[in-house]
Amino acid sequence: MIKSNKFQTTILYIILIGLAVIYILPIFSGIMISFVPGIDYLGGSLFPKSLNFENYVKAFQNANVPRMMINSTITSSLIVTAQLIVSSLAAYAFVFLNFKWKEPLFFIFLMTMMVPFEATFIANFQTIKAMHLIDSYFGIALPSLASAFSTFFLRQTFKQIPNELIEASRVNGFNHWRVYKDVVMPISKQSLITLAIYQFLGAWNMYLWPLLVSTNNNVRTVQIGLRQIQSEEALTEWGVVMASAVIVALPTLIILYLSQKRLQEGLAEGAVK
Amino acid sequence: MQNKLILEQKQSSAKVQTKSFTGKDLKVALLFLLPSIVLFSLFVFYPMLKTIYTSLFLTSTGSKLVSFAGIENYLIAMKSSVFQNGFKSTIIFVLATVPLTVIFGFLLAFLTSEKIRGMAFFRLIFSSTMGISVAASSIFWQFMFNPVNGYLNKVMLFFGQKPIGWLTDPKYAIYAVAFATIWMNIGFIYIIFLGAIQSIETSLFEAAAIQGVKKTYLMRKVIIPILSPTFYFVITVSIINSFQAFGQIDMLTKGGPNNATNTLVYQIYQDSFINLNSGRASAEAVILFIIIVVITLVQTKFSESKVHYQ
């Protein structure tokens, strides 16, 4: 972008440092408290005297955090994998196949984006209950397996694949399933990864639905776990609550840091244009 | 002219092709679309219709339909002061979060779009809230708002002000939750804007630099107009997200104090899963649906007429 002179650059740095400090204050205060032992906190100290992992140990031992991390990983992976397959199949049809009612059907897909989750969760809860899937990974994942956003995103990606490539593969005797599996999907690998990361962040952070359909620790995700820890311990053991929050935030933060550039390029391409 | 003719010819031949392949492709297409159609039918359309249907009945606590009630659930909901206040809170919440999230997200992206040393670090910082879940964020903020030990009141004390019960005072609670929400949502908005600014052709910025325009002129005359599609996208997404905010309210205030943060979505949750009144909850859900449809339609209209597409 525009190059500024040295004076402007210095001002910019000062502004950015100021903003960054304010911005990370909530995380900073949380991390500080997570290292303050319970007794010290009750004594009024907000900063650790030394690097003390007592709260982290407690979070791991008492609060069931590891189990819930595994639960979240399983449900999120389930959602992302299924969603990529389901959405890419649909996107393939919308881009590379000619059929009647293509336009109206795509419009219906887009319509699902307008239906708020809150308008469906009562009935969905009853459906999942009727399927005996309460307290199961599938129960948590099932309503999120199809996604209009993912379909739309992949449609934008597939559109950029030259049609000649598809035609050449068809001429070589590939059926649509093979074109999908051996041509379109490998070519779109980068976009699929971007989408997978984005949807993983979303799935990992799901809150309301897992709250409704998971009632025990065997399947409960970390977000619901945090809610439980918060309601049980917030008054007495702030340190443990904070340590749990930090542990829960860490995997997604790492994923974000590793893929920030990819996300900013991929989302600008796929979501807006 | 010639090109146009060729194009038209191509189109017409494509049409012919389309027709002859229609029957064959339709079967394949349905197979490819089947998983999505089944899932959407089961978990979006069926429940949506069921919600509309249920909203027209009085229900028992076991979600059994008791008797047809027409629009009575809607009337009861809309007349109740809890709903009215909740509606007001929702609007305040949306108005407090959306503009600031979008403006800050954009400004941070603008400030960090320059390619200079250390920018990667700032970009990581400003995008970081996208990587922190609503639940974890709420815990961080709950502590920030802590009346005794939270940083906010420490700052208030430092400036000689009285401490404030951010989450316990009905006057402040909705704004406190809104403030935390802005923080939670900025990361995503920031990333979208940063990507969009970076996708603008660099030579445009260079041409502006050579001409020596001020940054404000550049922003007003170049960046904002070129990013108008991004702005519309981001604003719509933010409005819809704000209407649907749930986790932070559940974690920070549970709709309180004194219903001050009992937004539409939280009421739907409470009415269906705590008060066990599915009829009323469904009516409220339909109202939310209508609001979101209207916003989306207005946005589409606007973006069609006003937005510059490259």
Place this chain on the structure above:
Amino acid sequence: MPSIQLKHLSKSYDNHEKVLSDINLTINDKEFFVLVGPSGCGKSTLLRMIAGLETVQDGDVYIGDRNVSQLPPQDHKISMVFQSYALFPHLSVRENILFGLEDKKISKIELEERLNEAVKLTSLEKYVDRKPKNLSGGQRQRVALARAIASKRKVCLMDEPLSNLDAELREKMRTQIKELQRNLGMTIIYVTHDQTEAMTMGDRIAVLNGGEIQQVGTPLEVYNNPVNQFVAGFIGTPKMNFLALTRTENALISNNYDVNIPLTVSQATALSGQNSVDVGIRPEHLKLSEVINSQLTGTVINVEQLGNETIVVFDCLEHKMIAKLKGQQLFVLGQKVYFEVDLMNMHLFEHTTQRRILAAFEEVSVAEGCVG
């Protein structure tokens, strides 16, 4: 008065790869100066350093008498035409031309005058209210030019401004830009990879390769007296032919005697002590010979008939050589051909360093110098 001076400019990227090394140039006022070289030679980087778009690490850039090396682009007081034209897609032609000017303390009347002058000079009068997407490539290019004109800056930098146009339009625009430059008294630094553009447009040209200036001079100086094999091969089309030969007392020969070129006295003197020599002969300096086993013997590989001239590609010492012959000449593929070399126009290069030993055409350039 020199308009722009570059002193000891060097640049390397972060990975220490050298992009430019020790560039020294003086560009005169109202001069059309062309930087030409193959892609990756550093010419665009050099131009962007003059514009202030790339940081100057070592050395100095003077515009007029000001050292602008460390100043931001706007303080370089130049205008620039980009390869992509850099037109703002959401602004009309008028707004594009006046971009940034409305922000300065310039009266409305003057803005209007500048706009009118710029659109008149570029024949864009009819298009002022259009958006770039409704213009053809050539029109867009002219809007970029008009913007440079309206800025009223003395120095204009152009980065491959014609490379996105088709051949016919490119030829037309060459003359137009040259005329504009003359009439408005602009100083232009023009970057291109196209040696024809450099030859036809430049008052002087600088040939760059590998981040170093190879040669600076008028187009004819560079064409007639290339200082090394790179310049000799880069300037001129079809390319100059090169042959590695062995020197005898007063001739240059190949081992199999397919080549046997006698030396003039001055050439022989210049070559004293050299045993292997690279000879450069431009295609137009080869003449068909009726004599069998003349100075150059080869086998015809390909013939291109252009009507007014004939391009013969022939194999000589397992080199593809090209001869450009006047008129229409008929050949059979595989036929033996014999050529005579225009000895006065033969270029001699050191085999190891590829540098010029003796300039051809020395007499002509001296004569030119006297006239100029």
